[in-house]
Amino acid sequence: MASKKEEIIKQLKEEILCMELKPGTIISETTLSERFQISRTPIRDILKQLSAEGYIDIYPQKGSIVSYIDLESVEQIIYLRSTLEKEIIKELSLNIPLKGLHELKTILTKQEECIKNHDSFNDFMYLDDAFHKNLFTLAGRLFLWDIIQQFNAHYIRYRKLNMLKEEKLTEILEEHQLILKYIIDGKTDKIEQLVHHHIRADVNSFYFQENFDEYIKK
Amino acid sequence: MASKKEEIIKQLKEEILCMELKPGTIISETTLSERFQISRTPIRDILKQLSAEGYIDIYPQKGSIVSYIDLESVEQIIYLRSTLEKEIIKELSLNIPLKGLHELKTILTKQEECIKNHDSFNDFMYLDDAFHKNLFTLAGRLFLWDIIQQFNAHYIRYRKLNMLKEEKLTEILEEHQLILKYIIDGKTDKIEQLVHHHIRADVNSFYFQENFDEYIKK
């Protein structure tokens, strides 16, 4: 029944990422075991894993809570991503397979439609992730993308709180298009600055979300 | 008794890293629970963690073995380190605190002595790690150093198998000294190439270790 555990983990991650389970919420082993009709032993395994990925904080012999968003983690992950993606995209600009270009274009087309149709922020951001993940994959660095995902709990929630205005989404899309253009044209020298700005862009627009502070780690 | 678990983890990690527990060795929960005089429940917690960090592979409902060295992981971690360190050292070359310079120099002095005294490979590599960790710390990126450490099980063992000749150690030391010189002189432009070579250097000398192949993941 490994799949049952996986199911529960997926479920809890979703609830935490979409802030249904708010930072600070007490996580009780017995409550969870009743909810999912499973004993405490596998629940403990699940909590260990969620803790390792930053979703919850375990206080030994006291209890666990949904982790508060740690701005330090967010900043470090942004730095990591921006540094790696600069390098990766530079490499792609020297040599990218045609099939890869096609996949990237397809994603950008979908993002355009997303904006036209006024789809949800989540749908757009799903495509944003797909675009960046594709870059890693094309460069043979999916391994590193997966590592980053394991430390993403804080970053994703942060981004969610900073819900972007529609004009911001357009900006993101335009930058994606520009990145792709630079890759195609082999304009290696211009990539560094653009990617640097692109990864950090959403950090600059976090002002209009209410009740922000109570979710942040002090 | 969280410290008891930590002790056991530390012990097992050591035995795996120094190849006392060879890749492919079967890890039995009951055997470990007898050896450490503790029940299977905490042992399972320990195995989960060792698995997450790549030290062992768990085959559900079958058993666990000490992981074979995965060359793919090694290559990816080297890429990650080299990319990050290029960036970090460039930043340090623009602005490094005096105290940091002193610490780095102290480490290099110890490495010199290490070579003079014909100390063990392990002692030298401990100082190598200390040097690089210090660079991360000075740049405010200890967070990222710690992430890398979590995926180091393959890299460390690989490096160990590639036991370096003494002249190679001298080369490493000289490169460290050069890195430090570039940082001090602010020669940002020269750093990239040097660090790139430095991180990848040990990859080029893996030819003279016997029985290498049986430890490698196919």
Next chain:
DNA sequence: GGAAAAGTTCTTGTATACAAGTTCTTATGG
């Protein structure tokens, strides 16, 4: 009334019994 201490009721941590699955051995039939 307030403070400190004892006791109750939570929490998680550990040990163990049992269930379920895998592998190895043995036996049986062709």
Next chain:
DNA sequence: CCATAAGAACTTGTATACAAGAACTTTTCC
């Protein structure tokens, strides 16, 4: 003799009982 199937002896996975610790409530004493 070999192949296949049945069963025994392992493995890990789960449930549960119990231990130990933390927090909260109540009581007792000043």
